[in-house]
Amino acid sequence: MGLKDRRPPTPEEYLDYRKRFSNWGRWGADDQLGTLNFVSAEARRAAAGLVTEGRSISLARPIDTKPGPANPFPGHHFLAAGTSGGMLDYLGFFIHGFTNTHIDALCHLSTAEGRETYNGATTIGANGMPTNPHVGTIEHWKHGIVTRGVLYDIPRHRGAAYVEPGKPVHGWELADCAAAQGIEPAPGDAVLIRSGLDPYFEATGEVQSFGSAAGVHASAVEFLYETDASCLTWDFQDAPHDDQGIPNPMAEVPVPLHVHHLLLPYMGMPIIDNADFEELAVACAELGRWEFQFVVAPLLIDGGTGSPVNPLAVL
Amino acid sequence: MGLKDRRPPTPEEYLDYRKRFSNWGRWGADDQLGTLNFVSAEARRAAAGLVTEGRSISLARPIDTKPGPANPFPGHHFLAAGTSGGMLDYLGFFIHGFTNTHIDALCHLSTAEGRETYNGATTIGANGMPTNPHVGTIEHWKHGIVTRGVLYDIPRHRGAAYVEPGKPVHGWELADCAAAQGIEPAPGDAVLIRSGLDPYFEATGEVQSFGSAAGVHASAVEFLYETDASCLTWDFQDAPHDDQGIPNPMAEVPVPLHVHHLLLPYMGMPIIDNADFEELAVACAELGRWEFQFVVAPLLIDGGTGSPVNPLAVL
């Protein structure tokens, strides 16, 4: 189909993704892991075998307490004033958005048809939370994601500094990039797609807005599905509307969700948003390898729609 | 001295710990890692080699949003009401205390003599924060702690359900427990001391208070220092005043800090408080081994005195 033909899905094909790439029922009616089911014990063992340098690299951005277009509701780092109590510093933040590095639980988005979450297990209420507060929520992933991570360094593959608006990352490009990097995609892989967010803002001098300036096309969904990937981590997220060429699946939401919308409610794939790959990209280029042990440990937030995280790449 | 003699320090010996177990200057004047310096590349490689089962186990408790004596300032899990905005759910909490699993940065406590932090690099102001907001703070550990973890399962070693009040965990008992578990303490080890917090409250029916009902004696400090451990993780923390038999080093603070007080400002050792070892303890007992890859990834909180964490044991 699209991936083999090296062309993006038509609007009709994209609509059909909802059935074609659905994992509903694949791991039973009570499944809470989605594509994390691909992370087998063997995958974890193999991933540990990649720790040859003995080096750990953070893929997180700092909790963002500065207001701006990309961060309209800044996080808080507080101290109790005067006679007010407290146990030293207080940290508060909205879980989602475009600056803090966080993981989306499967309940974060619903199907377009029925406001249902992954596996049809519950629906999303008007307040954006699951009507069953323990279905698709983050506490089910308390044991973390520990698997092989593969960095798809698209700017390097393109010989560019960053992914430009108008040139989104396509599914077949991920396949090309893997081959060029000497990687065979394997079940359970954590797919890390680098678009080069920081180089983009450094080069253009633009102010980050609430949405991705460039990023990943919906055609990547097929690649993630066909390779049995366990989760997606990225810096820029879904490419802008103009780059997608197909209608936004959640018309009421002002940001493009062409990839998000397929992965969470249909495919059941965790997404780690707003990663920082710059240090890792340098290290991978120096070492000439783009695979490593990948570890993400969400906080235990009962009923949470996600969690802030500090993903680690251990090389 | 104390450890060899299998006896706790006298008040004088305990005072002398401040010099004897100090690491000030050991890794240079600008050091921000403290005993994490013991985690070498080789230690990380060796730790990865322990992943033979391919199983990951969380050591964290849930973010605690319920008020009570142990949690006087409950965490918040909020939604924006009505017309107020926000990026879905908001999470807020004080970093320290006795319920949330969190890591203490080195700036969290100061010396008794001069309100100085580790390495003498800054002082703690009246508000409890470092006067230099980027010294000893948590963002210096953004690349996480990835090393061998060793579970010291004291109740199992004692043949008891939990560590009782009046019978604190002593340094020489850690040495005994290691030997019994077939472990040779090694530089860079993450030391995990299980006292059995949950079994204690289940058995006694007590309500958890703001402080540990039982726990670890100051004599353990010598063990941590002499074995070149990299960090300490525990469920119950410093044993109660009555169990210590020596004055609380920070008289103005109502909780015992006999161990905390030596590790943070003098030794420069990170502490992960309020862990949950129950699932790990069962797994270790079944497998007959108490070592594993240990991973902790603090959030990037600029100037933070610590971070909530979800430590993972990967077996």
Place this chain on the structure above:
Amino acid sequence: MGLKDRRPPTPEEYLDYRKRFSNWGRWGADDQLGTLNFVSAEARRAAAGLVTEGRSISLARPIDTKPGPANPFPGHHFLAAGTSGGMLDYLGFFIHGFTNTHIDALCHLSTAEGRETYNGATTIGANGMPTNPHVGTIEHWKHGIVTRGVLYDIPRHRGAAYVEPGKPVHGWELADCAAAQGIEPAPGDAVLIRSGLDPYFEATGEVQSFGSAAGVHASAVEFLYETDASCLTWDFQDAPHDDQGIPNPMAEVPVPLHVHHLLLPYMGMPIIDNADFEELAVACAELGRWEFQFVVAPLLIDGGTGSPVNPLAVL
């Protein structure tokens, strides 16, 4: 009925209060003022005429930032830490509870029968908020309550230091107290019922719990209705279950709501909880008069179920 007979309502009579003291439809289908409709321009003018001393007295308690049984979710007085921004100090609190002085909007409670709010205008959702976020909410009272206040100083009337548990304030006692104080209840009156909360805790040494130790009986509802009062302000709230002798109208709620439950959804009467009358009581006794100008100005909280307030008595 009960008031003339000087006896509390039977459970059947109390159930009938829902109809007997309902003001649904009285001021039109779109009414948002409830019994504040009794505050006429003439009532405001007359109240201003009571300002003869030129003295203003606060009836508020401090925003409570200390945890305890009566305040399980303490308010916050915060400062931004380190590099986090902010516009100096931050104040945060839950609007309701038993310590902060606050006003209840009409949407704060629903009928027992249908989860409807005053006037049947909307219902209360599972989250406790009105399903129509601008019905019965606090912003409708932005112009404040400015009317005659009358202090019903029950302990003084009884010759006691405080209202004791087991001896709740009854409706006919309010009538007696008014007469003894030389007051003729008038339409639009703000009724202030003093039970003597602070003297109670000073004398008994008890720790305040989440609920009133003593307080006002459901029989007072008739008095409030028959005298065309505009609002109720009190220190202790609804008398305890044992003092009421009739079932709690909202069985699922652990605190007695025998008065609250009638006033808000049926009668449409604002309630100002957790007032401090001690300074006012002394002033009234000295002056030998218990009427004054009463001013309450809620904050403009769009969609709020109430607001913190600092009510003033101007004598």
Place this chain on the structure above:
Amino acid sequence: MGLKDRRPPTPEEYLDYRKRFSNWGRWGADDQLGTLNFVSAEARRAAAGLVTEGRSISLARPIDTKPGPANPFPGHHFLAAGTSGGMLDYLGFFIHGFTNTHIDALCHLSTAEGRETYNGATTIGANGMPTNPHVGTIEHWKHGIVTRGVLYDIPRHRGAAYVEPGKPVHGWELADCAAAQGIEPAPGDAVLIRSGLDPYFEATGEVQSFGSAAGVHASAVEFLYETDASCLTWDFQDAPHDDQGIPNPMAEVPVPLHVHHLLLPYMGMPIIDNADFEELAVACAELGRWEFQFVVAPLLIDGGTGSPVNPLAVL
């Protein structure tokens, strides 16, 4: 001097304001009221006599939970999610800024010379809070401000829709406006200066920024001092830098504080920022009178640098 000459102060004269308009020592060393001392019992009685219509009008804007240039740290209106507790809705906000209607306590700003607050009673620490947390703080005004309010409706006086940038409100213009409105300024007056904030933004279509687009010139300070005013309430605040023609007294602060800076630490005058006078202005014009009872009741925030308020004009 300046007021008689109808010309703004020179930079030298403006510097001299710090001495000339200082009230340090005027009401004793322990004074916490500042110019509120001018509100005598007689002033309160006289103010009550102005309540002839029996009408109350709010002068507050809603608590602003929307982000934007004027509100970079939006207020919060929260509900507890899922299993997290709480007493219904939570309200949180920074006290200061350019959108929420709030009162500044005397500790909010310090002298330029010594970081001292009004009366030299304490200093302001690096965190912006008084080093003595109960000096100059808001809880001292718990009994509220109840006095005559006078609306200085400058746009009406000018025959304009609003005060334009480049044409700030000068002290002599306040005197002119009073005369035109038939008002004799009296000791204890609450001075309300309307620049027409809402009409300005409606007419220009500009987005409100963090600072006043137009407003009051430093020359108004002399008028406030010479007339023994008790407090200042305004919609636009200090006129922009370009309108002042004299250096900003607090060079490190990016907003003009030419009036704020004199009133708080030197004169000891409370300021109520971000009022909404539009409904009041219409009522005053209809009635042909610009005086009324003015009531402001700050919340009791121990150690607070101010409080959100809903000021009322009672006509």
